[in-house]
Amino acid sequence: MKRFEAAVIGAGPAGIVAALYLARFGVKTALLEKSAPGGLLLQTFEVENYPGFPKGVKGYELADLLSEHLQSYANLSLVIGGVTELRREGKSLMLKVDGELLEAECVIICSGVGYRKLGLPGEDRLLGKGLSHCAMCDGHFFRGQKVGVVGGGNSALEESLHLSKMVSELHLIHRRDAFRAAPLYVDRIKSAGNVVMEYNSVVTALHGDDGLEGITLKRLTTGEEEFLPVRGLFVFIGFEPVVPFLPEEIGRDDRGFIITDAEMRASIPGVFAAGDIRSKLCRQIVTAAGDGATAAHAANSYLEQGHAH
Amino acid sequence: MVKAVTDNEFEQDVLNSRIPVLVDFWAPWCGPCRAVGPVIEDLGTEYEGRVAVLKMNVDDNPATAGKYNIRSIPTMILFRDGQVVDQIVGAVSKNNLKEIIEQKVLAE
Structure with a gap:
């Protein structure tokens, strides 16, 4: 069984930023993605409102740039596979990824949304x-x-x-x-x-x-x-959360999005959520990135303080 | 490198192939296709000699995409003896594709 300090579920903008920050903190991290990094960016034609690109940028170009940013960290592994289960087992969190078990001390859920x-x-x-x-x-x-x-x-x-x-x-x-x-x-x-x-x-x-x-x-x-x-x-009639693997006891709003506090902590100790999957007002690439950074900080503190949630 | 097949070569390289063939229909402007690209390259290496893995740019080769009624990319079609065995639409993971190949054309 593979063991990591942190597992990030979903490699869209939120997951990529969360993994990047965790990697820079020196945390042994697995970034789990069911198909390829980029998330909904891969289906977006032109992004006109992401800061730093005044002329706009193609969704897939931004996805390429974000994933390129992950490449130089030896303590970060990109694992291609679909998560089908997440459960707490004692002090650990157990994930089933394409049928194989993976153990992590904390998990950041960034599984995003799918088209309704x-x-x-x-x-x-x-x-x-x-x-x-x-x-x-x-x-x-x-x-x-x-x-x-x-x-x-x-x-x-x-x-x-x-x-x-x-x-x-x-x-x-x-x-x-x-x-x-x-x-x-x-x-x-x-x-x-x-x-x-x-x-x-x-x-x-x-x-x-x-x-x-x-x-x-x-x-x-x-x-x-x-x-x-x-x-x-x-x-294009809206989005719904991608949550087939979530434990029943995790707190969600009436539309199924994960409820967190301002530090992205969900209702299960050691579990955080970031990006579009989170119950919030504004679902944008820039807010996903912000969520990812905050969640990584909170997860790092959780690890440093001996799992105090 | 996975071979890029054209409309003109399709009959010879795909329909008349002696081994099963996986064709990835893609285009440079398609984000999800770019995500699938590296997976297709890996499969080409892993199945060398057992399954021919090819890619076709639908921009340059509209006839074949039209013939197979492709209206979305990436689409991957698995052929055996010139017949369509399975058609997979959308970006899927390498493991998914491997499962389909193993079950549909290699499990005998």
Whole structure:
């Protein structure tokens, strides 16, 4: 069994910063990641609000830079594997990573969020076959075609702007009569030219077997339904926490996010949480990085003070 | 280095291959594809002689991506005797990919 002083779950911005700070404190640290470092940055086209990049930076470029920063620390190991269990056992925390046990004295949970689903039949089957959560990755396949986008927040409008430059017509589907995205994005999308606003509308069915062939739209004001023939539907209706491995006794808010104090301490001794997984107001790369640094400081104190939580 | 296969070479290198083939469909502008890239390189080395691991840039080779109805990348398709055995969409871990390869084309 592998033993570490600290284990960080998830290598998005929060986890990378937490691991970096722990490594610099000299703590023997494992950074656990189920696919590849970067988190949601890998699905973000352009980051315009991260300080130090006045001209903006591509999500994957920032992800590359963050992971490059981890490379020179001998006491830090990047472990590729999915965490399926976390439990306290005496003074230790035990993690199951791809079926193997890993022991740590403290754990920082940075597992982040995933895209919320529509909750419609066929959704899992059609994901990647017309249904998408990444305009940057998949927009290319709908060049010159008609597509739909669902959502009304910053993500939906930002991704729509990117998509509108390559598709023939974009139907922006939103259940309310106004967008909650920043005015900057709303103004840009309204002047895009090929964007059809589908206000007060929801998607009620997905059609297609091997690939999406169309959707049913329901008009909330009249109750009428109509078929919209789109081969691509991009869904940005918010996020939900990624927590399949969490012990039941950990304190979470009513949406499932982990509750911490100002030092990122969760309700189980030795367990900290940082980044988007944490119950908080603002989920940004810069706040994830800040959480990561704070959690690493608190975890280091916990180790130095003989596990006083 | 994993070989980059083109539309023109696809039939010979993939469909007519005597051993199973894993093709990684990717593009330079796709973040998750860049994450999968190193994994594909590792698999190419680990399975040398048993499974041919190839990559295809969908920007330069639209015909094959169209033929297999690819609408999302990264997509990895596992072929045996010219037939699709499995299609994996999205960034997955090296262990996941290894499990799929072992179970679907090497377990006999």
